[in-house]
Amino acid sequence: MLSTGFMGAEKGDIPMGGTVAVLAQGPVGLMATAGARLSGAGLIIGVESVPSRQALARTYGADEIVDFTKEDVVQRILELTDGQGVDTAVEALGADATFQIAVKVTKPGGTISNIGYFGEGEFVSIPRVEWGVGMADKTIATGLCPGGRLRMERLLRVLEKERVDPTHMTTHGFSFDEMERAFEVSDKKLEDVVKVLITFQA
Numbered sequence: 001m002l003s004t005g006f007m008g009a010e011k012g013d014i015p016m017g018g019t020v021a022v023l024a025q026g027p028v029g030l031m032a033t034a035g036a037r038l039s040g041a042g043l044i045i046g047v048e049s050v051p052s053r054q055a056l057a058r059t060y061g062a063d064e065i066v067d068f069t070k071e072d073v074v075q076r077i078l079e080l081t082d083g084q085g086v087d088t089a090v091e092a093l094g095a096d097a098t099f100q101i102a103v104k105v106t107k108p109g110g111t112i113s114n115i116g117y118f119g120e121g122e123f124v125s126i127p128r129v130e131w132g133v134g135m136a137d138k139t140i141a142t143g144l145c146p147g148g149r150l151r152m153e154r155l156l157r158v159l160e161k162e163r164v165d166p167t168h169m170t171t172h173g174f175s176f177d178e179m180e181r182a183f184e185v186s187d188k189k190l191e192d193v194v195k196v197l198i199t200f201q202a
Helices: 002-011 027-038 051-059 073-080 096-105 149-160 176-188
Strands: 019-023 043-047 064-066 086-091 106-114 139-142 170-175 195-199
Touching: 002 027, 002 086, 002 106, 002 149, 019 027, 019 096, 027 043, 027 051, 027 086, 043 051, 043 073, 051 064, 064 073, 073 096, 086 096, 096 106, 170 176, 176 195
Parallel strands: 019 043, 019 086, 043 064, 086 106, 106 139, 170 195
Antiparallel strands: none
Protein backbone atom coordinates (compact mmCIF):
# COMPACT_ATOMS: atom_id res chain seq x y z
CA MET A 1 0.00 0.00 0.00
CA LEU A 2 2.80 2.38 0.93
CA SER A 3 4.81 1.75 -2.23
CA THR A 4 1.79 1.94 -4.56
CA GLY A 5 0.32 5.00 -2.88
CA PHE A 6 3.64 6.83 -2.94
CA MET A 7 3.96 5.92 -6.61
CA GLY A 8 0.66 7.72 -7.20
CA ALA A 9 2.22 10.89 -5.84
CA GLU A 10 5.50 10.34 -7.67
CA LYS A 11 3.86 9.68 -11.03
CA GLY A 12 1.63 12.68 -10.43
CA ASP A 13 4.56 15.08 -10.85
CA ILE A 14 3.30 17.25 -7.98
CA PRO A 15 4.83 20.73 -8.05
CA MET A 16 5.96 22.23 -4.73
CA GLY A 17 2.89 23.95 -3.31
CA GLY A 18 0.69 22.37 -5.98
CA THR A 19 -2.91 21.23 -5.70
CA VAL A 20 -3.79 17.54 -5.52
CA ALA A 21 -7.01 15.54 -5.46
CA VAL A 22 -6.86 11.91 -4.32
CA LEU A 23 -9.97 10.09 -5.43
CA ALA A 24 -10.80 7.29 -2.94
CA GLN A 25 -9.23 6.96 0.48
CA GLY A 26 -8.76 3.24 0.81
CA PRO A 27 -5.31 2.04 1.91
CA VAL A 28 -3.66 2.93 -1.41
CA GLY A 29 -5.40 6.30 -1.60
CA LEU A 30 -4.44 7.09 1.98
CA MET A 31 -0.79 6.42 1.18
CA ALA A 32 -1.12 8.56 -1.96
CA THR A 33 -2.40 11.33 0.31
CA ALA A 34 0.60 10.86 2.60
CA GLY A 35 2.88 10.79 -0.42
CA ALA A 36 1.38 14.03 -1.74
CA ARG A 37 2.06 15.72 1.59
CA LEU A 38 5.67 14.48 1.58
CA SER A 39 6.01 15.75 -1.99
CA GLY A 40 5.21 19.29 -0.88
CA ALA A 41 1.63 19.69 -2.07
CA GLY A 42 0.08 22.95 -0.95
CA LEU A 43 -3.52 21.73 -1.02
CA ILE A 44 -4.63 18.11 -0.78
CA ILE A 45 -8.26 17.21 -1.40
CA GLY A 46 -9.42 13.74 -0.41
CA VAL A 47 -12.54 12.30 -2.02
CA GLU A 48 -14.26 9.79 0.28
CA SER A 49 -17.68 9.05 1.77
CA VAL A 50 -16.85 6.76 4.72
CA PRO A 51 -16.39 8.86 7.90
CA SER A 52 -13.60 6.71 9.36
CA ARG A 53 -11.64 6.94 6.12
CA GLN A 54 -12.28 10.67 5.93
CA ALA A 55 -10.70 10.99 9.37
CA LEU A 56 -7.71 8.90 8.30
CA ALA A 57 -7.32 11.03 5.17
CA ARG A 58 -7.01 14.10 7.38
CA THR A 59 -4.49 12.27 9.56
CA TYR A 60 -2.37 11.58 6.48
CA GLY A 61 -2.51 15.11 5.14
CA ALA A 62 -5.83 15.89 3.42
CA ASP A 63 -6.74 19.55 3.89
CA GLU A 64 -10.25 19.19 2.50
CA ILE A 65 -12.65 16.25 2.18
CA VAL A 66 -15.22 15.96 -0.59
CA ASP A 67 -18.01 13.45 0.06
CA PHE A 68 -19.36 12.22 -3.26
CA THR A 69 -22.62 11.12 -1.62
CA LYS A 70 -23.38 14.66 -0.51
CA GLU A 71 -21.99 16.96 -3.21
CA ASP A 72 -20.87 17.13 -6.80
CA VAL A 73 -17.19 16.19 -6.71
CA VAL A 74 -16.15 18.09 -9.83
CA GLN A 75 -17.98 21.26 -8.84
CA ARG A 76 -16.60 21.19 -5.29
CA ILE A 77 -12.99 20.59 -6.37
CA LEU A 78 -13.25 23.44 -8.87
CA GLU A 79 -14.58 25.67 -6.09
CA LEU A 80 -11.66 24.72 -3.84
CA THR A 81 -9.18 25.57 -6.60
CA ASP A 82 -10.74 28.87 -7.70
CA GLY A 83 -12.09 27.27 -10.85
CA GLN A 84 -8.68 26.14 -12.08
CA GLY A 85 -8.70 22.46 -11.22
CA VAL A 86 -5.84 20.57 -9.60
CA ASP A 87 -2.27 20.13 -10.76
CA THR A 88 -2.52 16.42 -10.01
CA ALA A 89 -5.44 14.02 -9.68
CA VAL A 90 -4.70 10.57 -8.27
CA GLU A 91 -7.25 7.92 -9.22
CA ALA A 92 -6.99 5.28 -6.48
CA LEU A 93 -10.19 3.31 -6.97
CA GLY A 94 -10.15 1.77 -10.42
CA ALA A 95 -13.59 2.83 -11.68
CA ASP A 96 -14.51 4.42 -14.99
CA ALA A 97 -16.62 7.11 -13.31
CA THR A 98 -13.78 8.02 -10.95
CA PHE A 99 -11.28 8.16 -13.78
CA GLN A 100 -13.56 10.55 -15.67
CA ILE A 101 -13.76 12.77 -12.59
CA ALA A 102 -9.96 12.76 -12.40
CA VAL A 103 -9.75 14.01 -15.98
CA LYS A 104 -12.41 16.65 -15.38
CA VAL A 105 -10.78 18.13 -12.26
CA THR A 106 -7.23 18.26 -13.63
CA LYS A 107 -6.19 21.62 -14.99
CA PRO A 108 -4.63 21.99 -18.46
CA GLY A 109 -1.02 20.85 -18.29
CA GLY A 110 -1.73 18.75 -15.20
CA THR A 111 -1.32 15.06 -14.53
CA ILE A 112 -3.79 12.25 -13.93
CA SER A 113 -1.92 9.61 -11.95
CA ASN A 114 -3.77 6.32 -12.14
CA ILE A 115 -3.03 3.71 -9.48
CA GLY A 116 -6.48 2.10 -9.41
CA TYR A 117 -6.98 -1.39 -10.83
CA PHE A 118 -9.57 -1.53 -13.61
CA GLY A 119 -10.79 -5.11 -13.38
CA GLU A 120 -14.08 -4.72 -15.25
CA GLY A 121 -15.32 -3.34 -18.55
CA GLU A 122 -13.84 -3.20 -22.01
CA PHE A 123 -12.95 0.49 -22.05
CA VAL A 124 -12.12 3.44 -19.83
CA SER A 125 -13.71 6.70 -20.99
CA ILE A 126 -11.98 10.04 -21.36
CA PRO A 127 -14.46 12.95 -21.27
CA ARG A 128 -13.77 14.78 -24.54
CA VAL A 129 -14.51 18.40 -23.59
CA GLU A 130 -12.74 18.32 -20.22
CA TRP A 131 -9.83 16.62 -21.95
CA GLY A 132 -9.58 19.82 -23.95
CA VAL A 133 -10.68 17.88 -27.06
CA GLY A 134 -7.22 16.36 -26.94
CA MET A 135 -5.40 19.70 -26.73
CA ALA A 136 -5.21 20.37 -22.98
CA ASP A 137 -1.79 18.75 -22.47
CA LYS A 138 -3.13 16.54 -19.66
CA THR A 139 -0.78 13.67 -18.95
CA ILE A 140 -2.12 10.25 -17.92
CA ALA A 141 0.51 8.35 -15.93
CA THR A 142 0.18 4.76 -14.73
CA GLY A 143 2.34 2.16 -13.09
CA LEU A 144 2.56 -1.05 -11.10
CA CYS A 145 3.58 -1.23 -7.43
CA PRO A 146 7.34 -0.55 -7.41
CA GLY A 147 9.52 -3.03 -5.57
CA GLY A 148 13.17 -3.97 -5.29
CA ARG A 149 15.87 -3.47 -2.70
CA LEU A 150 16.47 0.25 -3.30
CA ARG A 151 12.77 1.02 -3.20
CA MET A 152 12.34 -0.88 0.05
CA GLU A 153 15.36 0.82 1.60
CA ARG A 154 13.88 4.21 0.80
CA LEU A 155 10.47 3.30 2.17
CA LEU A 156 12.02 1.91 5.34
CA ARG A 157 13.93 5.18 5.75
CA VAL A 158 10.64 7.06 5.58
CA LEU A 159 9.28 4.80 8.33
CA GLU A 160 12.42 4.94 10.46
CA LYS A 161 12.42 8.74 10.38
CA GLU A 162 8.70 8.70 11.25
CA ARG A 163 7.64 10.65 8.19
CA VAL A 164 4.60 8.36 7.87
CA ASP A 165 2.97 5.89 10.26
CA PRO A 166 1.06 3.29 8.20
CA THR A 167 -0.22 1.53 11.34
CA HIS A 168 -3.08 4.05 11.56
CA MET A 169 -4.65 2.07 8.71
CA THR A 170 -4.70 -1.15 10.74
CA THR A 171 -8.28 -1.30 11.94
CA HIS A 172 -8.54 -5.03 12.64
CA GLY A 173 -6.18 -7.59 14.15
CA PHE A 174 -6.40 -11.36 13.76
CA SER A 175 -4.35 -14.37 14.81
CA PHE A 176 -3.06 -16.86 12.26
CA ASP A 177 -5.89 -19.22 13.20
CA GLU A 178 -8.41 -16.54 12.21
CA MET A 179 -7.02 -16.03 8.73
CA GLU A 180 -10.22 -17.04 6.93
CA ARG A 181 -12.20 -14.49 8.90
CA ALA A 182 -9.52 -11.87 8.26
CA PHE A 183 -9.78 -12.40 4.51
CA GLU A 184 -13.59 -12.29 4.69
CA VAL A 185 -13.57 -8.99 6.57
CA SER A 186 -11.04 -7.54 4.15
CA ASP A 187 -12.65 -8.87 0.96
CA LYS A 188 -16.21 -7.88 1.88
CA LYS A 189 -15.12 -4.64 3.58
CA LEU A 190 -16.98 -5.49 6.76
CA GLU A 191 -16.99 -3.49 10.00
CA ASP A 192 -15.50 -0.34 8.41
CA VAL A 193 -12.25 -2.20 7.79
CA VAL A 194 -9.33 -0.40 6.21
CA LYS A 195 -6.51 -2.94 6.65
CA VAL A 196 -6.24 -6.12 8.67
CA LEU A 197 -3.16 -7.29 10.54
CA ILE A 198 -2.59 -11.04 10.88
CA THR A 199 -0.23 -11.97 13.70
CA PHE A 200 1.98 -15.02 13.27
CA GLN A 201 3.28 -16.67 16.42
CA ALA A 202 5.88 -19.46 16.72
